[in-house]
């Protein structure tokens with residue numbers, strides 16, 4: 001079967017690194033594009049190149065650097081979770097490859113206009129994707145769908161109501177959700193189910209390969225960061241969920257939903273406001289997810305929101321992916 005064609009837009013980032021490793025193994029990655037987010041643009045671009053070198057694909061997967069900062073707001077980064085480099089933990093040599101000369105937004109627009117049936121995956125702030133829609137509005141009709149890690153049906157992480165990727169560039173996120181593109185949203189409510197623990201680290205380590213050790217080091221660092229910031233004992237590999245959803249749709253249960261992004265709220269800027277009134281039957285406790293498309297209330301869905309992850313099969317997929325490298 002032909003692999004699905006994708007562009008992966010990301011800000012590596014420990015969990016972005018897992019997203020790259022899954023995508024390159026299972027999908028036809030036409031390019032990795034980078035955006036300022038977890039760390040400044042130069043760092044995340046270097047990190048994308050490092051990941052591709054570790055898995056032996058830096059020659060066949062080109063990297064394109066995109067926007068260094070959000071459309072309106074100043075850039076916010078996350079060194080407390082990803083370290084100063086954006087990918088602290090594993091000891092990896094400086095990459096020998098460099099990014100392409102073409103800007104990420106030009107690459108996205110050009111490739112979408114040239115290639116049929118392309119899917120966008122976005123695991124960082126949505127700055128590049130929104131800029132691409134503004135630059136070439138016809139891409140909305142051409143892209144099959146955009147699968148994002150971002151937002152939440154429930155609570156946030158950067159603020160009580162906002163998840164990091166949407167919080168960093170809410171104007172870009174609003175542009176994407178209102179664009180007419182079909183959005184698959186892997187929000188925090190879902191990705192918090194993607195927890196890796198010390199046992200997962202051991203599984204990676206026991207592979208005895210470069211990719212396995214790299215994954216183990218990434219996860220150990222991420223667990224440690226979570227422990228010092230939030231007193232947790234696991235690392236949630238948020239971004240790889242967005243790729244896993246495309247690789248094996250049976251891993252995730254999702255429902256259609258209308259999603260808008262709050263831009264003005266003093267407490268809620270960056271919140272993904274999820275309208276799930278249409279999912280509520282006469283007795284929401286009993287009837288919550290029944291026949292969502294034909295229910296009468298709420299705005300017409302512009303997205304699919306992921307709700308439940310099959311955790312064990314997700315971890316198995318990551319392990320078998322790592323095993324396939326080397």
Ligand code: BDR
Pocket residue numbers: 013014015016038078081123124149157163164165188238239
């Ligand atoms: C998201 O924020 C980033 O720190 C992660 O890479 C992920 O994309 C989770 O909120």
Ligand code: CA
Pocket residue numbers: 010011012013015016037038123124239
């Ligand atoms: Ca990310």
